[in-house]
Each structure stands twice: as C-alpha cells, then as structure tokens.
Amino acid sequence: MKNLIKKAVQNHNLNREELIALLEDDNCAPALLAAADEVRKQYVGDEIHLRGLIEFSNFCKNNCCYCGLRRDNHRLERYRIDTPTILKLAEHAAAMGLKTVVLQSGEDPWFTTGRMTEIIRGIKKLGVALTLSTGEKSLQDYQAYREAGADRFLLRIETTDRDLYLRHDPGMSWDSRRQCLADLRTAGLEVGSGCLVGLPGQTTASLADDILFFKQIDADMIGIGPFIPHPDTPLRNAEGGKLDLALKVMALTRLLLPDINIPATTAMETLAPDGQIRALQGGANVIMPNVTLTAYRKHYELYPGKSATGYTPDESLQKVIEKINGIGRTVCKTQGFHIRNSKQQ
Numbered sequence: 353m354k355n356l357i358k359k360a361v362q363n364h365n366l367n368r369e370e371l372i373a374l375l376e377d378d379n380c381a382p383a384l385l386a387a388a389d390e391v392r393k394q395y396v397g398d399e400i401h402l403r404g405l406i407e408f409s410n411f412c413k414n415n416c417c418y419c420g421l422r423r424d425n426h427r428l429e430r431y432r433i434d435t436p437t438i439l440k441l442a443e444h445a446a447a448m449g450l451k452t453v454v455l456q457s458g459e460d461p462w463f464t465t466g467r468m469t470e471i472i473r474g475i476k477k478l479g480v481a482l483t484l485s486t487g488e489k490s491l492q493d494y495q496a497y498r499e500a501g502a503d504r505f506l507l508r509i510e511t512t513d514r515d516l517y518l519r520h521d522p523g524m525s526w527d528s529r530r531q532c533l534a535d536l537r538t539a540g541l542e543v544g545s546g547c548l549v550g551l552p553g554q555t556t557a558s559l560a561d562d563i564l565f566f567k568q569i570d571a572d573m574i575g576i577g578p579f580i581p582h583p584d585t586p587l588r589n590a591e592g593g594k595l596d597l598a599l600k601v602m603a604l605t606r607l608l609l610p611d612i613n614i615p616a617t618t619a620m621e622t623l624a625p626d627g628q629i630r631a632l633q634g635g636a637n638v639i640m641p642n643v644t645l646t647a648y649r650k651h652y653e654l655y656p657g658k659s660a661t662g663y664t665p666d667e668s669l670q671k672v673i674e675k676i677n678g679i680g681r682t683v684c685k686t687q688g689f690h691i692r693n694s695k696q697q
C-alpha cells in the first residue's frame with residue numbers, strides 16, 4: 353500500500369484495481385490522509401476558502417430515496433425565501449467577509465430562469481463569486497446563469513453506478529445527469545460534482561469508479577458526503593456510510609486531482625465532532641458555513657442532524673474560523689477559483 357500511495361503522490365494516477373486495494377485496506381488510512389494533506393499543501397497551500405451557503409428553497413420535484421427534501425416527504429415544512437431576502441442574506445455574507453456565495457435548493461421549478469438570473473445579477477453586484485447548486489437544468493439555463501454572472505455550479509453525480517443510481521433516484525436518468533455536467537462545462541461554469549459514500553448496495557469498486565469519473569470530467573471541485581439515513585425516507589432503516597471510508601475517498605480524490613477545491617463537508621461533521629478537522633487534515637481546503645437565516649435552516653434537512661443547525665450565520669462563521677485557526681490554517685482572502693482558473697479572480 354505504501355508504494356501505491358507513493359505512486360499517487362508522485363504521478364497523481366492510480367488504476368481501478370489500485371484504488372480498490374487502497375479503499376479496502378483499513379490500515380492504510382492514516383498514511384493515505386497524510387499523503388493527501390501533503391499534496392493539498394503543495395498544490396493549493398494552507399489557506400482555506402469559505403463559501404457562504406444560502407439554502408433558499410427546500411421544494412424539490414425529485415424523489416431521491418436518501419434525501420429528506422424528496423417530493424414524497426410530506427412531513428417536511430416547505431419554504432421558499434423571496435428574492436429581496438436572498439439578496440439581503442448574500443449582502444450579509446459579503447459584509448462578513450465571505451468571498452463566495454453558494455445558492456442551494458432542491459429542484460424547484462418556481463425559480464424560473466428569469467427569477468434565477470435576477471437573483472444572480474443582484475448577488476454579483478456585491479463583488480463576490482457565485483456558485484449555484486440547484487440541480488438539473490437545460491444547457492440554455494446554464495448559459496443564462498453564466499451570462500448573468502454565475503461562476504460555478506455544483507451537481508453531484510451521487511454515484512457513477514447506473515443501477516445503483518436508478519434504484520436510489522427513481523424517475524431520474526443517469527445519462528441526463530452526466531449530460532448536465534458536460535453542459536455546465538460548455539456553459540463556461542466551474543464544474544463541481546461529488547458522490548455519496550455508503551449508499552446501500554454500493555461497492556468499493558463503484559467508489560473507485562466515482563474517483564476515476566471525477567478525473568475523467570476534469571472537475572474543478574469535488575464534495576464527498578457520507579450517506580446518513582433520514583427517518584422520513586425509504587432508506588430510514590439502512591446502515592449509514594462510514595466517516596473513515598468517506599475520508600479515504602476524499603483523500604484519494606485529492607491525490608488524483610491535486611489542485612482542485614475540495615470541501616470538508618457538513619455531513620462529515622455530522623458523523624463526528626472532529627469530522628471537518630479530519631477532512632481539512634486529509635486533503636480538504638474549503639468549508640461552506642451556512643448563512644441561511646436560522647428560521648429556515650431547520651427545514652433544510654437533507655439528512656438528520658445537519659451540524660450547527662440553530663446557530664446564527666455569524667455564530668456559524670465564527671465557529672468555522674476558530675476551527676481553521678485551531679489547526680494553524682488561515683482563511684483565504686480571494687474568491688478561491690480552481691487554481692488553473694484563478695486569473696478570473
């Protein structure tokens with residue numbers, strides 16, 4: 353395993369069998385995370401990018417079996433934040449010093465292209481970078497977002513295993529999702545993707561394929577989240593994903609895509625109080641503090657126990673900064689594009 357890790361550090365390449373071997377060997381985890389940390393330091397440095405997350409609608413037309421926002425979850429109180437309030441939240445995020453705003457929602461058709469571009473233009477006047485995470489749209493929509501000023505888009509593939517995808521995302525098409533990722537690139541947006549780790553029926557071979565897929569699409573950002581069962585979903589009784597495995601998938605992603613942006617995800621923190629710290633010390637270089645108003649946050653429950661629910665945006669940010677400084681890292685003052693695109697900043 354030592355030699356495989358060394359090879360990955362030097363060449364940023366591993367084949368499917370090598371990835372599977374590393375994923376299946378629990379003993380190699382400390383060395384793997386240390387190697388990813390070293391590569392992170394070498395390629396993207398010690399600064400951490402903060403992205404202010406606004407969860408502006410929890411309506412979703414889809415029915416993903418693992419997600420608390422799924423259409424058939426009638427126990428969820430739904431909300432949409434109106435445009436002036438979204439702009440106020442973004443303004444507050446910018447005033448707090450955040451250089452990127454992330455607008456996230458379920459797939460909510462109420463936010464038409466016209467409404468979205470109005471919001472995008474409003475936020476871009478604040479001088480921040482803007483990331484969207486609003487699901488599958490047409491190429492024309494993505495182009496309209498880009499023309500209005502959006503910089504990046506997050507669309508997790510969730511799993512590259514088609515059968516698994518179809519089982520857990522009923523009514524959706526893996527090919528359409530793949531096409532959306534290609535369209536985002538065509539539209540000129542930075543492309544973020546990622547996967548869930550620990551879905552029922554998922555194998556280490558499938559996780560290895562996910563990592564190779566991230567390399568194949570030449571992703572700008574990759575977010576890895578352990579699967580956490582939600583009580584109001586069909587997967588309520590499933591065994592959840594393991595933090596250790598999610599961290600290994602993340603570390604291997606850093607080794608193969610050394611200069612991209614990788615968040616220490618909130619789901620990692622939900623599984624362990626030091627989940628994000630371990631991620632930051634295992635290849636991650638991004639944190640997304642939640643700047644949504646506390647009143648809405650409890651209803652944006654993709655999975656139970658989403659960390660820090662109940663804190664105000666200012667408190668969330670303060671906690672994150674303390675965490676960063678506590679491990680000797682600093683907050684980046686730039687907009688934090690993928691290094692190869694950083695001339696846009």
Ligand code: SF4
Pocket residue numbers: 412413414415416419420421422423457458459487
């Ligand atoms: S994962 Fe996304 S698309 Fe699926 S139900 Fe949840 S919010 Fe909707």
